[in-house]
Amino acid sequence: MDVDRWRSETPGCADKVYLAGAGTALPVAATHEAMASYLAREVELGGYQAQWAAADLFAGLRADLTRLLGAESGHVALAESGTHAWWRALGALGLSRGDRVVVSDVEYLGTLLPLVQRGVQVEVLPVSPDGTVDLARAADHLAGAQAVIACHAASHVGSVLDVGSLAAIRADVAPGAWFVVDACQSAGQLPLDAARWRADVVFGTGRKWLRGPRGTGFLAVGNRVLDRTPEPLDTNTGSLTSGEPMPAAGIQRFEPFEAAWASHAGLAAAVRWLLDTGPSAVHQRIAELATGLRGRLDGLPDVEVLDRGPAPGGIVTFRHHRYAATDVAAAADAAGVVVGTSTPHPAPLDPDMTGPVVRVGAHVYNDEADLDRFAEVLADL
């Protein structure tokens, strides 16, 4: 563990305590450098030419993501966000009115909306006393479902789903159901294993725990999905052959041609940084920081930590019984500490989300002094 190095590689942590990693984590300097040098090549060569000249860089990014996700080679596409990756996958799943899709109570609004718009029936898995999915009662709900969506790490509360166990239940009782993993809040902070999970879809975003730039995401599809035709196709992902829409070959049918390629160049540097640093060291450090923060919060009056289960992951959420979440965030900001808030809006299935909460995400560039400083802010409120 090399916290000094991790801090020195992160320009944004020099002048403040940044604890808003669940929204957008601070990037390493190499990410910015990769984007700046890519943009310089666009200025010099022209946009298309810069993209073609950097074909190896983007192939390297897809290969690195493949490794990180535990996916199969040739099954990973780049996207503009987690949501766009999900839309593209959804367009290939053929879900329609009357189909039943099983989700957990922490499911993210953006994942749910296009399902509900399609008339799909959304069923919520039962919750156990510790607040996480009750896997012992999951089988009955999965049987006969057309799809199961595993939101690996929730957005609005520290809560991690045991995707491996849910995947095993799915394979047992609902092998025909699509198995979809939302890795938006887990990629970069938790191990991923698309192949072992036999996931049909894994989608994620670049700007959170992966420390990538805005406007980046990715999609991994399994063999059953790779052979299908996503709807709608576009000029890069399909063609008209004798008047019939035809998908492009292989994974290209899931990846748009028009993209902010400079951002993808930044994501390439971010993912490389993670692989070079060692994902397990990063995962461990994020978990340690979250545990350290929860320990500090537990001792404070009027602070109620909301995270669920034995290993809630890197997101730490709490309610302050005297101050609104936005006031807590404002007080922290005034003291040079950046934290986020979360509202019930993105979590419409969660009955415990009755109002805004403070959301904290510490990453490897944070240290114990950062956690102490935030705890002091709360103690001084």
Ligand SMILES: Cc1ncc(COP(=O)(O)O)c(C=O)c1O
């Ligand atoms: C759990 C979860 N899923 C999906 C998304 C959507 O990702 P994006 O904003 O990149 O579209 C988010 C974003 O906050 C998220 O937290």
